[in-house]
Amino acid sequence: MVSSQISLALLSGIISGLLSSLIVFVVVKYWNSVVVPWYEQRVYKDVPIGGKWAAEGVEREVPFVEDVIVRQKAHRVSCEIIYKGERETIEYEFDGEFKNLILTARYWTKRQSTLSRGTFTLMLRDEGKTLEGYYAGYLGKEDVNEVVGGPYKWSRP
Secondary structure (H helix, E strand, O other): OHHHHHHHHHHHHHHHHHHHHHHHHHHHHHHHHHHHHHHHHHHOOOOOOOEEEEEEEEEOOEEEEEEEEEEEEOOEEEEEEEEEOOOOEEEEEEEEEEEOOEEEEEEEEOOOOOOOEEEEEEEEEHHHOEEEEEEEEEEEOOOOEEEEEEEEEEEOO
């Protein structure tokens, strides 16, 4: 009798512990994904950089151009980058942070078969018309596997 009461108490303790952990997990996820972004958007005082940009850079002494579409929620930034090369078009995604006129972000390709990824840091200049800085990344193509980097500039069309 005493043994069954102890095992029942132990089982109810385990179940209540798991249930309370699940509730805390759900509340924290909701807080971080809904409440914090809502609050940040309300108090955001920095320059908005959302919208379309035209990007240009240099990769192994060869200039390239890209189209960039930026989505911004307070300091959090995400977007799509479309690289238009001579032989191919590659779509990239990025996420990052824009604070104190500095955009820091990491990017990666949408293709499962390509390993290209990297980072860039850009500073807002010319009264919000350009973002200038540098990129560095791993270029993982069939014929090239190396780390590349160079100047990178975004301009509003």
